[in-house]
Amino acid sequence: MKYLILLLIPVFSFQAKAQLDRKAIYSALASDSKEVVQKQLDGIQSVKESSEVKAFKGALQMKAAQFQKTAKDKLNLFNAGKKILESEIKSNDGNAEYRFLRLLIQENAPKQLKYSGNIDDDVITIVAGYSKLKESTKTALESYAKKSSALKGLF
Numbered sequence: 001m002k003y004l005i006l007l008l009i010p011v012f013s014f015q016a017k018a019q020l021d022r023k024a025i026y027s028a029l030a031s032d033s034k035e036v037v038q039k040q041l042d043g044i045q046s047v048k049e050s051s052e053v054k055a056f057k058g059a060l061q062m063k064a065a066q067f068q069k070t071a072k073d074k075l076n077l078f079n080a081g082k083k084i085l086e087s088e089i090k091s092n093d094g095n096a097e098y099r100f101l102r103l104l105i106q107e108n109a110p111k112q113l114k115y116s117g118n119i120d121d122d123v124i125t126i127v128a129g130y131s132k133l134k135e136s137t138k139t140a141l142e143s144y145a146k147k148s149s150a151l152k153g154l155f
Contacts, residue, residue: 020047025056026140029104034067051088052097058085059101062109078113096129097137100144107148119150127154 021043028040041060047053061081068074085105089098099122106122109115126141133141145151 020044020053020056022134022136022140025060026136029059029063029101030140030144034064037064037067051092054084055088055092055095055098055101058082058088059105062105075113078109082115094125094129096126096133099125099129100133100137100141103148103150104144107150123150123154126151130155 025040028037044057058081062078065074065078103122106116106119142155145155
């Protein structure tokens with residue numbers, strides 16, 4: 001029994017210390033590398049589940065969909081991530097970071113997915129909540145705004 005406890009202590013310690021690495025997640029969302037996106041998606045599994053973890057997981061799944069082999073797999077993974085992200089936005093309507101995640105996906109999603117209906121509302125929420133964002137999120141937002149048609153000139 002003592003050995004079992006000693007084996008489990010590092011596992012529990014690792015799970016307790018794991019946190020979101022926003023900078024790495026935003027880099028993955030900007031990346032065109034399957035491995036980079038998958039690494040972040042795998043890493044988020046060790047972080048204690050919360051609303052923000054779910055929102056990032058949803059966005060990462062939507063991004064990872066582009067690397068699937070078949071159209072069916074792409075659509076299934078995209079829709080699974082969309083369901084997660086949309087649920088978190090619905091529960092936290094004024095959360096500017098969640099809206100930024102959705103905007104990132106909407107502006108880069110293929111047109112045939114017809115996932116672009118919230119861009120204007122998201123921009124309004126992002127601008128209004130900018131001052132409350134974490135510094136790493138502000139940095140990612142400012143970098144993304146340079147190439148975003150919806151955010152161009154706002155930051």
